[in-house]
Amino acid sequence: MLPLAYFQFNTHDRYEGSTRYQMDTLFRVFVLKELHGWAHETALVDYLGDRPKLCERLGFETIPDQSTLWRSWNERFTTDLQETVETATRTILIKAQNAGVEIPREPTRKLRYHGEESSESELDDQTTLEQAEKITDHINRIVFPAFSLNRGESCEIHENAFWDLQTYLGLRERLAANEGARSFVYESSRDRTPLGHAHREHMRDLSISEIREMYRQAVNRLLSEVAETEQFFRAGIVAIDITEADPFTGDRTGYEDEIIGTKEKADEYAYQWATVQLVGNAVPIVLDARPVRKGESRLEIVEDLLASAEKMVHVDNVLMDREFDSQHVLEMLSQRGLSYVVPKRMQTSEKAQAKRLLKRGTDRYETDRKLHLGQNEWHETTLIYRRKEDSEHDDHRQYSVFMTNCGSGHLTEYGYRWEIESGYRSIKRFMAATTSKDLGLRFFYFAFACLLYSIWRAVDLLVQVELTGEYEHSPIVTADNTLTLLKKETGIG
Numbered sequence: 001m002l003p004l005a006y007f008q009f010n011t012h013d014r015y016e017g018s019t020r021y022q023m024d025t026l027f028r029v030f031v032l033k034e035l036h037g038w039a040h041e042t043a044l045v046d047y048l049g050d051r052p053k054l055c056e057r058l059g060f061e062t063i064p065d066q067s068t069l070w071r072s073w074n075e076r077f078t079t080d081l082q083e084t085v086e087t088a089t090r091t092i093l094i095k096a097q098n099a100g101v102e103i104p105r106e107p108t109r110k111l112r113y114h115g116e117e118s119s120e121s122e123l124d125d126q127t128t129l130e131q132a133e134k135i136t137d138h139i140n141r142i143v144f145p146a147f148s149l150n151r152g153e154s155c156e157i158h159e160n161a162f163w164d165l166q167t168y169l170g171l172r173e174r175l176a177a178n179e180g181a182r183s184f185v186y187e188s189s190r191d192r193t194p195l196g197h198a199h200r201e202h203m204r205d206l207s208i209s210e211i212r213e214m215y216r217q218a219v220n221r222l223l224s225e226v227a228e229t230e231q232f233f234r235a236g237i238v239a240i241d242i243t244e245a246d247p248f249t250g251d252r253t254g255y256e257d258e259i260i261g262t263k264e265k266a267d268e269y270a271y272q273w274a275t276v277q278l279v280g281n282a283v284p285i286v287l288d289a290r291p292v293r294k295g296e297s298r299l300e301i302v303e304d305l306l307a308s309a310e311k312m313v314h315v316d317n318v319l320m321d322r323e324f325d326s327q328h329v330l331e332m333l334s335q336r337g338l339s340y341v342v343p344k345r346m347q348t349s350e351k352a353q354a355k356r357l358l359k360r361g362t363d364r365y366e367t368d369r370k371l372h373l374g375q376n377e378w379h380e381t382t383l384i385y386r387r388k389e390d391s392e393h394d395d396h397r398q399y400s401v402f403m404t405n406c407g408s409g410h411l412t413e414y415g416y417r418w419e420i421e422s423g424y425r426s427i428k429r430f431m432a433a434t435t436s437k438d439l440g441l442r443f444f445y446f447a448f449a450c451l452l453y454s455i456w457r458a459v460d461l462l463v464q465v466e467l468t469g470e471y472e473h474s475p476i477v478t479a480d481n482t483l484t485l486l487k488k489e490t491g492i493g
Contacts, residue, residue, distance in 0.1 A: 013076065025059045026072050027085065034089035037105040041069040094228055128463060132477045135462045136485040139225065139455055146217035149202050157192045164188060165199055167486045170430035170452050177432055187487070200436070203444045211440070212290060215447045216308060219287055219454060223312055226283055226458050231471040236316040237280035238309050239417050240302055242292055242323065243424045244270040245442070250435070257294040258439045263323065271439070273446050276305035277420060279319065283461040283471070284419045286427075286450040287312050291443050299328050306336070317341070317406065319417050327371035330403065331379040339406035341414045344383065346401055354385060354396035363387040369403075381405055419473075426479060427453045456482040 013023055033044045048055050048063050055063055064072075073082070093107035144163050168187060169180045178196030185193055194202075206214075226232045247268040252259040262268040272292035278285050288308035292301065302324065309315055318333055322343040333340045344350065357365050365385040370378040384402045391398040402411055430449035434441060460477040464470065 021064060021068070021072065022059070023076075026069075026076070027081075028058055029069070030073060030077070030085045031089050031092070034085055035093065035104055041066045041073070044069060090228060091224070127467065128476055129481060131463045131466055132459060132481055133485050135459050135466070136455075136482060139222065139459060139462075140486060142221045142225065143218045143451075143455065146221055147214045149205070157194055158190070161188070161190050161193050162199060162202060164190070164487060165194055166432065166448050167452060167483060169432035170449060171480065171483045171487060173429050174433040176434060180432065200434075200441060204436075204438050204441045206440060206444060208291060208440055208443055211444050211447050212288065215451060216288060216312070218451055219285065220312060222285065222454060222458050226285070226461055229461065229465045229471070231461060231465055232282060236314055237278070237282070237319065238276050238287070238306075238313075238315050238317075239279045239319040239420050240274065240276050240305055240324065241321055241417070241420045241424075242272055242274045242301075243428075244272045245428075245446075246270065250437075252437075255437050255439075258291070259437070260292070260294045271442050273443070274301050274305060275420075275450065276309045277423065278313065279417065279419050283457050284423055284473075285454040285457060286423070289443075289447050289450050291439055297328075298324050298326050299332060302329050303332060306333075306338075319414055321417070325403070327373055327379045330371065330381060330405070331373060334379065334405055339404070341402055341404045341406070341411060343414075344401040344403050346396070346399075350383075350385075350401050351396045354399040354401070357385055357387070358396060358398060382407070384411055386411065423453060426456075430479075430483070452483060452486070453479075455486065 029044065029048075032047075033041070036043070036047070038044055038047075045063060045066050048058075048060070077085070090107050093103050093105070096103050097107065144160065147163060149159055149162060165177075165181060165184050165188075168184050169175050169177065172180070176196070177199050181194060181196035181199060223232075242263075244262055247262060247265075247270050248259045252269055259269045259271055262270050273289055274292050275289045276287050278287065288305055290301070290304060302318075302320070306315070306318070315338060317339040318341075320329075320340065320342045322345055324342055325345050330340060330342065346354065353365070353367075362385075364387065367383050369381055369383045371381060373379055381403045382405065384404060385399050386402065387398055388400060402414065404411065427446070427449045430452045431445045434445060436442065456477070456479045457475070459482050460475040461471050463477050464472065
C-alpha cells in the first residue's frame with residue numbers, strides 16, 4: 001500500500017463537512033487508475049468490484065460509483081494534487097520497471113512541472129530559459145527543505161533566506177558573507193535577510209556529520225527527479241578524487257590536522273576535500289563530500305565515500321587518481337565486486353618496462369601483477385602501459401601505467417575523469433570566500449557549492465530531456481542562469 005505519512009490533504013479537500021471517502025483513500029485509488037492508464041472511472045470501478053480484499057485494504061466499506069469518482073477527481077482534487085498523483089504513479093512505474101517487476105503499462109518519461117502548458121516550441125535561448133525556470137522552481141521546492149539550521153520557533157528571518165544568501169554568494173566569485181549580505185539586502189525580494197556574521201554563526205553551529213547528512217538527503221531528492229528519465233540509467237561509473245582549497249598562507253598553529261599539505265608543493269598547506277561523483281554518460285552529480293584530515297588513510301576515505309554512493313546509485317566501476325594507488329584500496333574494491341581503473345606511480349620496474357617498450361616502438365602493453373598486501377597475501381591486478389600521443393618527452397615518460405581488474409576495454413572510461421577537474425573548477429567558483437579557520441564553516445561552503453553544481457547539472461539534464469528528448473554532456477543551461485533562478489527564492493516559504 002502506498003505510504004502517505006508525509007502527505008497533507010486537508011488543504012486540497014474542497015468538500016465541506018464530513019465526507020464519505022477520505023482523501024488518502026481516494027489518492028491511492030487514483031494512483032491505481034493511473035498505474036493502469038485507464039481513461040475513465042468505469043474501468044476502475046469494475047476492477048475494484050472484482051477485488052473485495054483490495055477494497056478492504058483501501059478502506060472502502062462500499063465501492064464508490066463512477067459519478068462519485070469523477071466528481072472527486074474533477075471537483076475535489078486540485079490541479080496540484082492531480083499532478084502529484086501522476087508524478088507518484090510515474091515514479092512507481094519507472095522504479096518497478098528498473099527493478100524488473102512486471103508493470104501494467106509503460107511509464108511516460110516526459111516530466112511535467114507546476115504551471116507548465118503543453119505546447120511544442122523550437123529550441124532557442126528564450127525557450128531554454130523559460131523551461132529552466134520551471135524546472136529550477138520545481139527542484140527548489142524538493143531539494144532545499146533537506147537543509148535545516150535547527151533554529152527555535154518564531155524566528156523573524158525565514159530559514160530559506162540563509163540558503164538564498166548562500167546561493168547569492170555563489171553567483172559572484174570570491175564573495176565573502178559580510179559583503180554579500182549587504183548587497184543581498186537590495187537583491188532579495190524578502191523583507192528580512194540575515195547579516196553576514198549571523199549567517200556565519202549559524203553555519204558554524206552545524207557539525208560535519210550534520211552537513212553531510214543534509215547534503216546526502218538533498219542529493220537523494222535530486223536523484224529521484226533525474227531518475228525519472230531514461231538518460232539517468234546510463235549511470236554506473238563513479239570517480240573518487242581529492243581537491244584542495246587555495247594555499248593557506250596564515251598561521252596554522254593548532255590546525256595542523258586540518259590544514260594539511262598540498263599535492264604538488266611540499267612547502268604549501270591547504271584544506272582538502274574528497275568527493276564521489278557520477279561520471280561517464282550519467283549527469284555529473286556529486287553524491288557525497290567530506291573533509292580530509294591528517295593521518296586518514298586513502299582506504300578509509302574510499303570506503304566512506306563508496307558506502308554513501310552505493311546507497312544512492314548502482315555502482316559498477318570506480319575511477320580514481322594516482323594518489324589512490326594503494327593495493328589495499330584495490331583489494332577492497334575487488335572484494336566489493338567493483339571494477340576499477342587507477343593510474344600507477346611509476347617505480348623502478350615500471351620505468352624499466354617503459355624503456356623497453358619505447359625501444360620496441362610498442363604503443364600498448366598488458367601484464368599481470370601481484371601486489372603485496374602483507375602476511376603473504378596478494379592482490380592480483382593488470383598493468384596496462386599506454387603510450388601518450390604527442391608527448392613532450394623522449395624517454396619512459398611517454399607512457400602512462402594503469403591498474404585495472406576489468407580488462408583493457410575499460411581503460412577508455414578513465415577519460416571520463418576530466419569531468420571531475422572541470423567540475424571542481426565550477427564548484428570552487430560557487431564557494432563563498434572566507435578567512436575563517438573553522439573546518440565546519442569551510443566544509444559547509446564547499447558542500448553547498450557541490451550542491452549548487454549538482455543542481456545546475458541536473459536542471460540542465462531535465463531541460464535537455466524535456467526539450468529534445470536527449471541528453472548531451474555539453475550544458476545548454478548556464479551555471480549563472482541556474483544560480484540566478486535559485487537565488488530568486490530558494491526552497492519554500
